[in-house]
Amino acid sequence: MTPTPPPAAAGASPAVAESADSDTATTRYAEAETVAGRVRGLWRGEPGAGGSAAFLGIPFAKPPVGALRFEEPVPPESWEGVRDALEFGATAQRGDPGITLIPEPSVPGDATLNVNVFTPVPGIADAALPVLVWIHGGGYVTGSPASPWYDGRAFNRDGVVTVTISYRLGFDGFGHIDGAPSNRGVRDWLAALQWVQDNIANFGGDPSRVTIAGQSAGGGAVLRLLAMPAAQHLFHSVWALSGALADVSSERARTASARLARLAGVAPTRDGFASVPEDTLHALQSKAVEPESGDRLAGVRGLLDDGLSWGPEIDGDLILEPTVGALRSGVGSDKPLILGTTDDEFTMVLDSAQRKLRIVPAGLALAKLHVPRERRRAYLADNAAQRRKGTAAVLGRYVTDVVFRSTVVRVAAARGTAPTWVYRFSWPSPTRRWALHCLDVPFWFDCLDEPHVAAIAGDAPPRRLAAAIHGAAVALVRGDDPGWRPWSAAPGTTRVFGGAASAPDVVADGYRSVRALV
Template sequence: MTRMDDRRRVTISSGTIEGVATDGISRFLGIPYAAPPFGSNRFREPQPVLPWDGIRAATSFGPTAPQLPYGGAIGELLGHVIVEGEDILTANVWAPEDASGAPVVLWIHGGALERGAAALPGYDGTAFARDGIVFVSVNYRLGAEGFSVLEGAPRNLGLQDAAAALRWTHDEVEAFGGDPQRITIMGESAGGALVAALLSRDDTRALISRAIVQSGPLDAQTPEKGGRVSAQMAKLLGAAADRESFAALEPGALLDARSRQSAGSSPLGGAPGYQLVIDPETLPRSPREVLSGVTTPLIIGTNTDEYRLWFTPQALDRISAMKLLAARLALRIPGRAVRAFRADEPDASTGELFGRIATDLLLRGPASRVAAARTAATYVYEFGWHSPVRDLRAAHAVELPFMFSTAGDRSWSSLIGENPPASLAAEMHEAWAAFIRDGDPGWPEYASERLTRLFDTVSRTVPQRRTGGMDLLP
């Protein structure tokens, strides 16, 4: 790493880049890890970067993947950023100055596989670099560009991008002072799903020393089920659901079709969402089936009130007993499971009961089953702090500002309010940093006692809570 006042230069396989150093931390932004996935590269596996001559500036984030902004109530809570351009497959690095053999973490953002970006201010890697960790974040293809199921096109392209980013990190991080044998991957929501998928593949698992899955779905669908969104979009577009037809359309046309497709949808019904699919080349088995036998140390957990990001208080009030019954029958949830959920929280409304079941069915139940089946080091957490915003409580994504130690950044105030507890941010961030450095977050493994770290204003380690209904779910 070459010093030039506040500038820093690093030479990697594709050329020399120049970033910026501030307060002992060097930052390099918008570094290509694969070629732009447009033109002849559209709907194809990630292609190698073309080397460049001279010095490439690495002082601003690369373009974001084509996407629509969040709408409705969620749009008021979650940040959104758009950077125009086609060079969307880029990485960003925060590194301690003079690092040598430092542990590495690769962050994969969430957003339901169709939104999100590494450029969000709350995803700043400074706190990790200050703790002696080389922090890497990446963008990947989203929505129709990354997760369509099309005849003649490879499957799970966004996952393939994440795999390419992991390989890039392994091959290049030593130039930034990182140890390629000490890479932890972590992600939240859809990013957590991608982490689980990378950990489920033999080729990418070999590059991972530890993993963190935050509120990440662990299932992959059949191509038929996962391809429903592509088939419906093709009908809207009057096109065939194949690579040639979709590649002939501009990204904006696909986004417009997705907007029309999802208009009026809600978490209770409507347009299907993008999902990872089972594929012999890119994801042979669902992560839920594989992770129990994986020996890589793992942190996995969820938030107490995940569902409260997806449902406003008004929407919860509108969920009737009949809607709950219909959902139970459609999802084949036994009646005794619902009664057990009610026994765990007798004062919950019907809507809250529905939300608890949805949280455990989609996220907490699969995570707990995987944790219980593993013999390798497995640490389970529950994030329970209540945001004062919109009665979110401990909703999906509320833990992120604390884990990143960016809770004081105003970009998060729409989600967590103006005065989040700094002590909780310090505690949670240090647990993640300790796991990345040494493999021990500071609380006992899950094991047969089902020990779980409950992060709250006063955190504690407890036997897992509210398991009666969860354990009866399919």
């Protein structure tokens, strides 16, 4: 399905400013008001004829440096005149993250708490278009809102104002510090969403129709927000792609911070950590959560048993209980939710070990991960097709299922009759073999022409698949039915995007293969 945008307000047209460069090409700008001052963005395409304006790097809080480094986000200073919003703002991600499946560049600078707004109707306060707010992934330690894949062009084309937000990462965002506010990264999400409530009408958006969405850690972030009483007034529906929950216990958070302090040679206090340069803590934060034993599998077992090391902490203040428990108690039950995963999020990680593992029985390999015997047997019985692909494929799928796919079932079950739709993304990458982590993102954003997409999706990714999943996203944001029966009405019902041509698009028990894990 190809969505069509609703009309803007009758008689309304965005204000456009023009300038000519030395080659006589015309650059068009757009302007909009914010609570802190007026901003200038850049038009892409023709205003009113399918084009949209990008406002980049608008601060929603003061730079979190100096005395504000470990503080709650503080509203930005106001400015006079018109502030340029023509380039991405600084990112909390520093330096070159190396080869990543999603291109997510780092931008230097201190003003890392900023938003990017993409809109077809800037300055038209009564346009009241629905709004999508995107939270990037990266395991809560990396990632960037400046990815070309997160550009809101396609959503703008379909009548949706789009916002991408930044937040503090790793220890700075989520580490436990005596004497400092907890969950600073979560507080950044809340502050950015409040900025949307206060300002998005001036960019043509409707603050009463905000959908939050994210992928991987970003998917975990939107599920965490859905399960937070303090966040309920800030959004109205949710889409979680490959949601990775953290739900770090207070004890675990304190232990990691204490170890980081020892590595840095300081006291585990606000003053102690503040005395350490940011880049030093970044260099040490991964070492602080590594297993101290020499067991090479200990880190994998830790991930499977405890989840991600840095991320939202159950602090007894802002976050009172684990995500699934809060959802089970009814938090967020009035809000529609769509969630799903790719079929083989992390299976590709073990491709290089395929030859070595071919002589190892799958049951023995799972035993090395301390999977109990009865669970092993049940899991292997439910995954016979994957087992025929070899032990590496089974182990990769098991990690995928524990970290991602079982979360879908637990969340959907916890919500009971609350409106919940479930899907799978099953189209295998022609370059990477599997329906792997991040592969669904350019389809969801309908940005298949972006140059980096070919590396993960090949030279001819199916546009009909992008139209299907992007169309479902637009439907949710608009408040429409996404197009298949909800899990909440018939538990197990799953939409399959990109499955075999001969297979049905909707199946009765799409996550049957993970039932031994839940």
